[in-house]
Amino acid sequence: MFKLKFKLNKYYLLAHALPLSDLPFPAWENLQNKLWEEFPKAYYLLTTHPEIAFIGKQPLKELSETCTQVKKMMRKAFVSKEFKRLYKESKIYLHFLQKQWENSGNEALDILEDLSGLSLPNKDITVFITHPKLYRGFALPVYNIIGFGYAEDYKNSSTINLCHEILHLMTRNTRVMHALIELLTNNELRIQLNKNGKYFVFQESDGAKDSPLHAYVSRMRKLEKEILPFWKDYLQNKNGRDLVDLEREINKKIKR
Numbered sequence: 195m196f197k198l199k200f201k202l203n204k205y206y207l208l209a210h211a212l213p214l215s216d217l218p219f220p221a222w223e224n225l226q227n228k229l230w231e232e233f234p235k236a237y238y239l240l241t242t243h244p245e246i247a248f249i250g251k252q253p254l255k256e257l258s259e260t261c262t263q264v265k266k267m268m269r270k271a272f273v274s275k276e277f278k279r280l281y282k283e284s285k286i287y288l289h290f291l292q293k294q295w296e297n298s299g300n301e302a303l304d305i306l307e308d309l310s311g312l313s314l315p316n317k318d319i320t321v322f323i324t325h326p327k328l329y330r331g332f333a334l335p336v337y338n339i340i341g342f343g344y345a346e347d348y349k350n351s352s353t354i355n356l357c358h359e360i361l362h363l364m365t366r367n368t369r370v371m372h373a374l375i376e377l378l379t380n381n382e383l384r385i386q387l388n389k390n391g392k393y394f395v396f397q398e399s400d401g402a403k404d405s406p407l408h409a410y411v412s413r414m415r416k417l418e419k420e421i422l423p424f425w426k427d428y429l430q431n432k433n434g435r436d437l438v439d440l441e442r443e444i445n446k447k448i449k450r
């Protein structure tokens with residue numbers, strides 16, 4: 195049976211949050227600077243310049259020494275007040291996410307299967323939680339994992355963004371497929387699940403706060419509008435096609 199298992203792993207959380215210039219909260223930068231000053235090679239290995247581990251005369255020996263430094267650096271990070279805050283806020287978010295998924299996950303998955311024409315994989319997927327302010331979601335099909343941390347921007351947005359990543363697990367990664375996933379989850383599924391809303395307007399119709407568009411959504415917007423007629427036509431009449439067939443069809447029809 196398809197199942198999401200939510201997990202908060204402190205090593206994963208730290209390694210995920212350390213390299214990012216988007217901060218979970220302003221004070222996070224203090225920890226980044228402190229660790230960089232004390233463990234420069236280990237810091238670079240985990241963040242922006244892994245090549246620094248290989249600049250010495252005996253690169254592989256130094257690499258294993260740097261890995262020892264990585265462990266020390268992580269231990270130091272774990273006892274910092276910045277990491278404790280990151281962990282605590284991520285844990286609160288984990289509970290929130292679990293609860294929302296329990297409430298709306300099944301309904302959302304039914305809609306996802308109906309719209310995509312694809313069956314959910316018969317396996318457990320582990321969702322590694324990151325801090326919600328990091329706005330990151332990604333899927334790694336080889337490992338059956340999803341990495342996930344999004345602030346709740348509109349009603350059920352976490353459930354909807356999880357469905358987005360689930361579809362990535364089930365399909366191959368192309369620009370057209372990504373645009374189709376956004377049309378399916380962030381638009382059609384959102385409207386069906388919340389029983390209101392419009393395409394490309396990420397805002398609650400009951401007057402709740404405006405939601406910032408995610409950067410990736412804006413980047414994909416042009417392509418989504420270009421393929422919208424194909425998507426709308428598919429919704430009207432699937433003719434036995436599924437999302438994978440539709441992607442193949444669109445790729446042939448539009449000029450790249």
Ligand SMILES: [Zn+2]
Nearest residue numbers: 358362372375
């Ligand atoms: Zn995506």
